[in-house]
Amino acid sequence: MGRLNWDALPFYSWVAFTGALVTVGGGLLVVALILYKGWTRKLWTDWLTTVDHKKIGIMYIVLAMVMLLRGFIDALMMRAQQAIAMGNEGYLPPEHFDQIFSSHGTIMIFFMAMPFLTGLINYVMPLQIGARDVAFPFLNAVSFFMTAAGAVLMLLSLVIGVFSTAGWTGYPPYSGAQYSPGVGVDYWIWSVMISGIGTTLSGVNFVTTIMTQRAPGMRLMQMPMFVWTALCSSILMVFAFPALTVVTMMLALDRTFGFHFFTNAAGGNQMQYANLFWMWGHPEVYILILPAFGVFSEVVSVFSSKRLFGYVSMVWATMAIAVLSFTVWLHHFFTMGSSANVNAAFGIATMIIAIPTGVKVFDWLFTMYRGRIRITSPMLWTMGFMVTFGIGGMTGVLLAIPAADYVMHNTTFLVAHFHNMLVPGALFGFFAGYMYWFPKAFGFQLSEVWGKRAFWFWFTGFYCAFMPLYALGFMGMSRRMEHYDVATWQPYLIFACFGAVLVLLGIICLGIQLWVSVRDRVALADTTGDPWDGRTLEWATSSPPPEYNFAHIPDVSDLDAFYEMKQTARTAPAPYEDIHLPASSVYAPLMGVAAAIFGFAVIWWIWWLAALSLAALVALTIARNVTGEPHVTIHAAEVAKIEGART
Amino acid sequence: MSSAMTPEAQPITAPHTSAHLEDRARTEQMGYWLYLMSDAILFVALFATYAVLHANSAGGPEASDIFEFSRTALNSALLLTSTLVLGFSGIGFAKGNKGAGFGWLAAAFALGALFVGLEVQEFAALVAQGASPQTSGFLSAYFALVATHGLHVTVGLIWMLTYVALLLYEGPTRRVLANGNRLAAFWHMIGIVWIGIYSVVYLPGILQ
Ligand code: HEM
Numbered sequence A: 001m002g003r004l005n006w007d008a009l010p011f012y013s014w015v016a017f018t019g020a021l022v023t024v025g026g027g028l029l030v031v032a033l034i035l036y037k038g039w040t041r042k043l044w045t046d047w048l049t050t051v052d053h054k055k056i057g058i059m060y061i062v063l064a065m066v067m068l069l070r071g072f073i074d075a076l077m078m079r080a081q082q083a084i085a086m087g088n089e090g091y092l093p094p095e096h097f098d099q100i101f102s103s104h105g106t107i108m109i110f111f112m113a114m115p116f117l118t119g120l121i122n123y124v125m126p127l128q129i130g131a132r133d134v135a136f137p138f139l140n141a142v143s144f145f146m147t148a149a150g151a152v153l154m155l156l157s158l159v160i161g162v163f164s165t166a167g168w169t170g171y172p173p174y175s176g177a178q179y180s181p182g183v184g185v186d187y188w189i190w191s192v193m194i195s196g197i198g199t200t201l202s203g204v205n206f207v208t209t210i211m212t213q214r215a216p217g218m219r220l221m222q223m224p225m226f227v228w229t230a231l232c233s234s235i236l237m238v239f240a241f242p243a244l245t246v247v248t249m250m251l252a253l254d255r256t257f258g259f260h261f262f263t264n265a266a267g268g269n270q271m272q273y274a275n276l277f278w279m280w281g282h283p284e285v286y287i288l289i290l291p292a293f294g295v296f297s298e299v300v301s302v303f304s305s306k307r308l309f310g311y312v313s314m315v316w317a318t319m320a321i322a323v324l325s326f327t328v329w330l331h332h333f334f335t336m337g338s339s340a341n342v343n344a345a346f347g348i349a350t351m352i353i354a355i356p357t358g359v360k361v362f363d364w365l366f367t368m369y370r371g372r373i374r375i376t377s378p379m380l381w382t383m384g385f386m387v388t389f390g391i392g393g394m395t396g397v398l399l400a401i402p403a404a405d406y407v408m409h410n411t412t413f414l415v416a417h418f419h420n421m422l423v424p425g426a427l428f429g430f431f432a433g434y435m436y437w438f439p440k441a442f443g444f445q446l447s448e449v450w451g452k453r454a455f456w457f458w459f460t461g462f463y464c465a466f467m468p469l470y471a472l473g474f475m476g477m478s479r480r481m482e483h484y485d486v487a488t489w490q491p492y493l494i495f496a497c498f499g500a501v502l503v504l505l506g507i508i509c510l511g512i513q514l515w516v517s518v519r520d521r522v523a524l525a526d527t528t529g530d531p532w533d534g535r536t537l538e539w540a541t542s543s544p545p546p547e548y549n550f551a552h553i554p555d556v557s558d559l560d561a562f563y564e565m566k567q568t569a570r571t572a573p574a575p576y577e578d579i580h581l582p583a584s585s586v587y588a589p590l591m592g593v594a595a596a597i598f599g600f601a602v603i604w605w606i607w608w609l610a611a612l613s614l615a616a617l618v619a620l621t622i623a624r625n626v627t628g629e630p631h632v633t634i635h636a637a638e639v640a641k642i643e644g645a646r647t
Numbered sequence B: 001m002s003s004a005m006t007p008e009a010q011p012i013t014a015p016h017t018s019a020h021l022e023d024r025a026r027t028e029q030m031g032y033w034l035y036l037m038s039d040a041i042l043f044v045a046l047f048a049t050y051a052v053l054h055a056n057s058a059g060g061p062e063a064s065d066i067f068e069f070s071r072t073a074l075n076s077a078l079l080l081t082s083t084l085v086l087g088f089s090g091i092g093f094a095k096g097n098k099g100a101g102f103g104w105l106a107a108a109f110a111l112g113a114l115f116v117g118l119e120v121q122e123f124a125a126l127v128a129q130g131a132s133p134q135t136s137g138f139l140s141a142y143f144a145l146v147a148t149h150g151l152h153v154t155v156g157l158i159w160m161l162t163y164v165a166l167l168l169y170e171g172p173t174r175r176v177l178a179n180g181n182r183l184a185a186f187w188h189m190i191g192i193v194w195i196g197i198y199s200v201v202y203l204p205g206i207l208q
């Protein structure tokens, strides 16, 4: 069994052991619930084997929510540790604390934010362009199960073995075999790499879908803003993720087979790691943020009851951001010995990105100006974002000055900055999208009261948790500190912990919101398919949409296609036709299982199992390739019945 | 949702109009090219790493010690000829000449397999003379780049076999021929990457 033995169980810290119990217990509880309710069959045929983009989108978002919970527990534990550990060891041993910041960062980026945005794009984008599905529905399912396989490995590291202590960036030489011999870094490598391959495939799928599956008449410049941001984000996925695949593969070769890409000795070069990692890493932050910008654009326009201001400038700004994102990676290591001129060039390039971003903020503001604004929960997240993101942007421009970065680098100022971008800039957007499109997906609205409560706790919690970190950064506190002995820091850290507790209340409100909304689903039902007075095509179909999305592929002649349809008289529907849809497939979940087993086997050096699972993966790929793409047909009479039932 | 419908599983592809088929072909082509581009970026990252590490021989063998002109020239000839004859095979099938199609396909496969065989032999010889990937940063980068390429060639060979199986099993339908076109594009990209390897890795090493 390779290097796997009983020592792998987490007895090194009682906190980790409790975490493992909670993880295993949670898993068992879910399984028990499914068995008890007799959902096994339904789960398998309706969900796990599906290739329907809507269901895959929902599964992505469920995954994201689960991982958000785990990632947030990590955050809370770190805040508690730092609030306590002034002049003492706190309650977390160093090797455990280091795992926690590494897993928090990795989970939040790869297994919370990425699945969340991929899920939103999956659900909404095909509806917005009037398509029946994505271009490659089966590939879509494969992508999902690759992401899920990575997430499973991530969760497993808490139960069997340990996770990386090298941070979410995994810099060598520390992450090399010499300084990090155990399985921790290998868990990081393989969970990130497997899910990253899934993301690359998602990118290919989304770009192709947007370029080839749009409804007749929808020109590029008539695509909803969310589709534009999805397009740019997906292009970045296609072009940036291979760098991550390569760099994690090289680190794996260094660690497992004694190669010398990044080692201290024998001609390795760690700068090459930093370069490759951030050539992926900087575009990655825009992959995270652009779809959220798309959500904000949709929400602002609908709830201001106005067409989006400056659509064309918004499109160009999005594209400019996507292109520029490849030109700034060096700002992540200004302090690592580039010449002053190189640093200056990258610093200026970084500041330039603020310009298209500023254009967007003004476009949103002008959309609201003189609009009939409805303060709904999606709108609250959007307005909270605009206020908060401005602060994060300013601290970003500050950090882009290399001389200033030399002072701030590696302090909690940086931690405050990137949370100041990612929490409002990505997460608030995802929440806005979740509350905005939930009625479309499930046919009933989420409770507005609890949505607003969740917002206010998150919003105030964010400020309380992160503003002190800016100050602490100026006071010289490094990031990733397990304990410290500067008494003046402690009040700030206690206050930050208080902020994290407010965020916890926000998360609890989200849970309650879901609970009461499901309970009151009859009262909250959306029978029109258009609960918000929407402007884009997804609101033209019923809530939830039928499996085929649109009985007739809509004809589009305007940016706000559905708004325009509502203004013009309805013509009598043409007769229905048979609709062909791709049939569900068992291959994708099987491939996910094989990938997860492969990752596990490589991490633990169980080579026979690795060979076996890799062979299974190859065999499944070939088998699927040879058997082709089976379809199901929904007959015209059936379509007529479904459409007739729509009131 | 789905329980309300009466889906009937059908074999292979459901009936489509010819406009549908054309759309589908366009879609598949676009997706495939995007995949190829992202694969190309993978190689770009490997090339960049080689460029950074190529001088770091750390006291071990250097490029000029281990690369041989005759061997690499032979390898190039094999792979590029294979690309060429795979093109002939495509023309054969397009003209309905199955004999030519299968014949050239077999030739392309044989040449590619020979290429992989020679490469494996080269790697074994290098390791035997103490130039393994564990020796130095230079050799790590060299093996990573060239072996990733070799792995792609191997995938292409397996793909050829499944392509033959499809041709025999299903005949030259639209779907199968499209599969063949994608295979050809893949094979061309591998050829282009090899030219890159030849000019960035082998030639400078030999000429040093
Ligand atoms: C709102 C709740 C959150 C809280 C309270 C929180 C808290 C923290 C804390 C305490 C750290 C360690 C700081 C240090 O090194 O001293 C951290 C690091 C980090 N967080 Fe968060 N976080 C939150 C949300 C997020 C989100 C939403 C993301 C990403 C989308 C994120 C990404 C990261 C990353 C990448 C790191 C760096 C990990 C490393 O040092 O390797 N966090 N966070």
Ligand SMILES: [Cu+2]
Residues within 6 Å of the ligand: A281, A282, A285, A328, A329, A331, A332
């Ligand atoms: Cu950056």
